[in-house]
Each structure stands twice: as structure tokens, then as C-alpha cells.
Amino acid sequence: MKQRGKKWFLLLVSIILFLTVYLFYKNNWGQHSEDKQQVVNVYTARHYQIDNEIFQEFTRQTGIQVNEVKGTAEELIERMIREGEASSADLFIAVDGGVLNFAKQSEVLQPLTSKLLIQNVPAEWRDSDNYWVGIATRSRVIVYAKDRVSPSELSTYEDLTNEQWEGKVLVRSASSLYNQSLLASFIELSGESEAEKWAAGIVRNLSRNPEGGDKAQAKAIATNIGDVAIMNTYYIGQMSVSPDPEEREIAEQLGVLFPNQQTTGAHVNISGVGLAKYAPNKDNALKLAEFLTSREGQTMLTQGSYEFPVNVEADMPEMLKDWGSFKRQPVDIANLGYFHKQAAEIFEKVGWQ
Template identity: 75%
Template sequence: MKQRIKKRFLIVVSSILFITIYFIFQLIRGESLEDEQPIVNVFTARHYQIDNEIFKEFTNRTGIQVKEVKGTAEELIERMKQEGKDSSADLFIAVDGGVLNFAKQSGVLQPITSDTLLRNVPKGWRDKDNNWVGIATRSRVIVYAKERVNPNELTTYEDLTNSQWKGKVLVRSSSSLYNKSLLASFIELSGEKEAEKWAEGIVRNLSRNPEGGDKAQAMAIATGVGDVAIMNTYYIGQMSASSDSEEREIVSKLGVLFPNQETTGAHMNISGIGLARHSPNKENAIKLAEFLTSREGQTMLTQGSYEFPVNIEAEMPEILRTWGDFKQQSINIEILGDFHKKATEIFERVGWE
């Protein structure tokens, strides 16, 4: 009897031991397989759903897993600097030419050596040393109420400072990177004095203190708070395709005007990518950069974000095509960041909150 009990006990113990060892083996094997899976680490300051969809498509095509680390551009750049050679960053993604140039100046990027990438992205949308390239562009334009505004009376950014628009202008706060770069472009084109004169005129004509994002300005036009607003083009595109019927209704009542077509052109800015200086997965990072700027990747991006693609072969949404070609500011977008400090000082002096 004792022998049988002992035998059964040994069988139970052996079974438990076998199962335990089996699961430990499977766990180790799974971790090993995960470690062996090719990856690319993306440090991104963009927070658009379409980016995640593009990353998933890239993974489906290549088997390379995209791991994101999100934060502000400044936070990510500082982290890359502090971690140095131990940084896990492979690609850096951010909005604004000045920010991308700041990353370059901070020493956290390296040149991207890819003929495919350079064919995908025109020279005007990449760093002269190829430390970063654009993946999308947007224009900061004038949006107006079709029922209340004659667009023939409003053709330039400067027109917004005329007395006829007093109490009718809407815009987001001076802390907005979009507004800093817009004013920075005026400093580059016309000098600090003229840029300050323009900012002062905008403050004088505001219908309310700056508040909310660009969509909030469109909604304020719809409710009669103001008649004209300064906005980025892609917000209009996104609202036109929104699942929210109210947003679609609002956009149907708005006109889009690309300013200064007879003078300096409409202001442009970009979203862009840079190859991290100490990229541990450089080959995978370049593959992702190539896909992001390819015809397929660019078509996905513009159809999802309503930004303008940098690759001219991409298929744009209908609303972007209806806007047609337009004259753009002829400035080097790299220098925008050089004037952000001056722009901030001007905003403070003129009382642009």
C-alpha cells in the first residue's frame, strides 16, 4: 500500500516538474523569438492615428516591428542627448522645419544615405546634409465665412490687419508652434519691424482672446464669433471627412484662401523624419523611412491626415486636389527655428496671448 502511494506521489511530482519545465522553456523560447524579431524604434512627436496605421502596414510587409516612444520634440531630443550611444532611438519624427533643424544642431541625427529616399523627397523638403527629410507639408492659410466675407477683399496675410476686419479675426495662442513659425517666416521675408507691425494689427482686430486649436477657430466662425481665421489646411481636410456631421456642416460654409499669391506666397511647414545618430537598427530605420516617403506610404498618409504629400506620385484626397497649385513662400524652412525666440518676444510686446 505504501509503495503504491509513494509511486503515485512520484508520478504527480514528476508530472508537475515536467509541466513546469515545459512552460519555462516555452517562456524562454518566446522571449528569445521576440528578441530575434527585427524592430525599429521610433521617437515621435506626432500623434496622428494614420501614423500607427502606416506602421502596421510596414510591419505586415516587412516583418519589422515598429515600437513608438512618444513625447514633445524637446523631450525626445533631450533624452537622445542624455542617452548618447546607449539610446534606443532609430528614427526621430517631428513637426516644423525649425524643430528638425534643432535636432540636427543638437547632434542627435546622422545623414540618411538612401538613394530611394532622396528620389522620393524633393530637394526643397530635405536638409542640405540629409540629416532629415520631410514626410508631409501643410500651409497656414486664411479661412473665412462664405456668407459674410468677399474673398476679393482679402488676399494677403497683411489684409487681416486692415480696419475692416476689426473684431472679426480668430487665431490660436502665441504659444502655438504654428504661429511662431508663421511669424518667423515674416521676420525672414520682411524683417522684424514689419513682422511686429503685422502681429500688432492682428491683436488689434481679434474678435476674442486666442483660445483653442485650429478646429476651434473654424467652429467660432460657424457660430458668428468671428468672420476670418488663420488655420492649417489639414484641419479643413479632416473636418470635411469627419464622422461628426456638425464638423462637415461647418466646413461646407467655409472658404479657404491661400494668401499672398501675387507677392511672397503662402506659408508652408513640414512634418519630417531624421535618422538617429546612434541608431541600433539603422537598416530597418532606413527601410521605414523609405516606406513613409514611398508612393504607397505617402498616399496612406495624405488620405488619413490631409497633409500635402512630399512625394508627387502620391494620390491626394479630392479636397486637396480642388485647391490646385498655389504659390508658396520661397524661404529655407530650416531657419524658422532661428527666429522662434524673436517671434515669442514680438508676441509678448504686442500682447498676443
């Protein structure tokens, strides 16, 4: 009798242990799966505070945590290639149409299967196969000192190569992706010879060797180092509302000219997002892409960065509204990357540092 009771006791203990272990693993695995579904991993080449604010708002509304991995676009693409199917990347964000197309050609993206994205983003700012969509646009324009330059003296990028502007032109270095794509657009529109002629003219008219970012060019105008500069539009907007009073004062001194309105149009490029090929959190990634391109997300983006929104329903800052519509270059921004190598060779040849 005692032996039988002992057997029953051991059996009961075994059952209890089994159930305890089973429930422990079940609960922890279930929690792990739930946690996995509530994240989205973003490989991004953008470094703007407004992006973080948008991600935080997305998390507040959805409960999905946004994890950022930052680097240059080239570094991030190489990382996704190296990681292969084990990659944690869900979304890839870059600041150039040619780079986004390079990511597509590198087979690290998959089509964005979302009807809402198609509704939010006009076809002109989407890949034809939906491997990426734009989230913002910008123009690379001519900025000038309002107290020393009349806008009637300038109308085109080519004007900056005239003898009148010798020793007065400011621009950042040849390593700038913005300048590489600008020159690439000239190669696509006018051919390599004309593009080289333009680049040589800019080098000839520089007031100093290229240094610093776009804001550094604006500050150099304010300190009379030069009179005109090539800059992205959003930097002017950001400086106009900067917490730094010096930047606000500088912005007041600058005029903005959208070049080539009677000829080829002003250069425009995009920031955009693509869905990683092996995205482990695909549904969450699509939700974030949809939020980034929604009226709410786009309004946050344009109000915070002064980039132009891709969603026409977004509420732009007054400065962007005042600039109004303008003629853009008739180039396919996705093809700009094909001319980056030629652009780099031209920069080196003409001595654009």
C-alpha cells in the same frame, strides 16, 4: 571496474548538462538577436491616427514592429541628448522644419544613407546634408465664413490687420509652433519691425483672446464669434470627412484662401523624419523612412491626414487637387527655428496671448 563506470557516467552527465546549457543560451540569445532586428523605435511629436495605421501596414508587410515614444519635439530631443549612446531611438519625427534643423544642430541625428529616400523626396523637402527628409507639407492659410465674407475682400496675411477686420479675426495662441513659424517666416522675409507690426495688427483685430486649436477657430466662425481665421490646410480636409456631422457641416461653411499669391506667397511648413545618431536598428529605421516616403505610404498619409505629400506620385484627396498649385514663400524652412526666439519676444511684446 565500478569506479571506472562511475567516472564515465559522471562525464556523460557533465557533457549532457553542458550541451543543455549551451543550447539554451544559444537559442535564447539567437531569438533575442532576431527579435531586436525586428523592431524600430520611433520618437515622434506627431499625434495622428493615420500614422498608427501606416505603421501597422509597415509591420504587416515587413514583420518589423514599430514602437512609438511620443512627446513634444523639444522633450524628445532633450531625451536623446540625455540618453546618448544608450538611446533606443531609431527615428525622430517632428512637425516643423526649424525643429528638424535644431535636432541636426543638437547632434542627435545622422545622415539618412538611402538612395531611395532621395528618389522619393524632392530636394526642396530634404536637408542639404540628408540629416532629415520631409514626409508631408501644409500651408497656413486664411479661412473665412462663406456667407459673410467675399474672397475678393482678402488677398494677404497683412489684410487681416486692416480696420475692416476689427473684432473679426480668430487665431490660436502664441505658444502654437505653427504661429511661431509663421511669424518667423515674416521676420525672415520682411524683418523684425514689419513682423511686429503685423502681429500687433492681428491682436488689435481679434474677436476673442486666442484659445483652442485650429478646429476651434473653424467652429468659432460657424458660431459667429469671428469671420476669418488663420489655420493649417489639413484641418479643413479632416473636418470635411469627419465622422462628426457637425464638423462636416462647419467645413461646408468655410472658404479657403491661399494668401499673398501676388507678393511673397503662402506660408508652408513640413513634417519630417530624421535618423537617430545612435539608432540600434538602423536598417529597420531606413526601411520605415523609405516606406513613409514611398508612393504607397504617401498616398495613405495624404488620404488620411489631408496633408500635402512630398512624393509627387502619391494620390491626393480631391479637395487638395481642387486647391491646385500655389505660390509658396521663398524661405528656407530649416532656418525658421533661428527666428523662433524673436517671434516669441514679439508675441509677448504685442500682447498675443
